[in-house]
Amino acid sequence: MPLTLALVAHDRMKPALAEWAARHAEELAPHALICTATTGGVLQDRNPDLNVTTVKSGPLGGDQQIGGMIAEGRVQGMIFFPDPLAPQAHDVDVKALLRIALVYDVPCAFSPATADLLVAGGLLRR
Template sequence: MTKRLGIGLIAHDRKKPDLAAWVTRNIQVLSAHRLVATATTGSVLKQSHPDVSVETVKSGPLGGDQQIGAMIAEGKIDVLIFFPDPLAAMPHDVDVKALLRLVLVYDIPAAFSPSTADALIMSDVFSPARRR
């Protein structure tokens, strides 16, 4: 049996529709894996895909980014898809930076826009032969 990947999904407010559209385009691949999203992002994804299991943690500003980071440190998240809004102020900027630091420390594949997420999902990361 092939290991399912843990995939973290986060999107800031104005980027949630972009992430929902990306998930819709890639639902066949994603539904074979364990999806974990911050609360509001998760509720948007559950509305779009009620038949797909999406585990949710707290909202990003309320600790959800930190929970996803902890899951990375514990080896429960293998890939991060995070669509931040570069033009919006982030009151929880320190949480986002901490999350990004853990992505780098644990060297997990991450994408921060639809085009990089497309490249990632088409890469060997999602190939069973490449998984650790």
Template sequence: MASQAKGGARVALVAHDRLKPAMTVWVARHRATLTTCEVVATATTGSMVQRECPDVAVCTVLSGPLGGDQQIGALIAEGRIDALIFFVDPLTPMPHDVDVKALLRVALVHDVACAFSERSADFLVAGGALASRRS
């Protein structure tokens, strides 16, 4: 993830296929906050967000099933992510479920703020968790 001169949090965005449209709507709703953040996203989620919200700068990694979840996990382990917004589809089996579990585990191990639904992500924004970097 390229270093950007922004004071906001470093935020990772991931969404399972069925929830990608909801992620783009969520980003649009919180664009004022997210334009101050460093945002990284898995490839498809990131491209959808960039298309709908071109004013939100998004650095993309690979698609989740192709290693993007692991790339974001590595950024978390390196201390380069402050918050993970991951819209998980709990009703659809994922062939790369092991990667998803590894990402969640590393986020918990490194005490990264996490949201797994629109409502919990709204709480992160409302609570100011995305306003500044974690020290």
């Protein structure tokens, strides 16, 4: 059964997320991917065969849109590569997204290593 996965990354981490997705394109292919706008563009450029749908940019409400989808049960996992060394103007939105993911017990990964573990653990084989 296909899943809906949120894939999000801060600016400097977008290339790393696109490369991670390229390494796991076969596992991601059957699933619907929801991305914030710019992240989705970078991901789609690097992985044109993936099923990517975009919402607004994170600072313009995209993080909150994804949070709403999680609360509605429409997102079953999240891969989010934050930039731990750069301040984010929309930090409160990011914290709200993380809080919602925790409240609804959605499997999450916040680095390539933990995202690899979600794949190895079978999340994408549902």
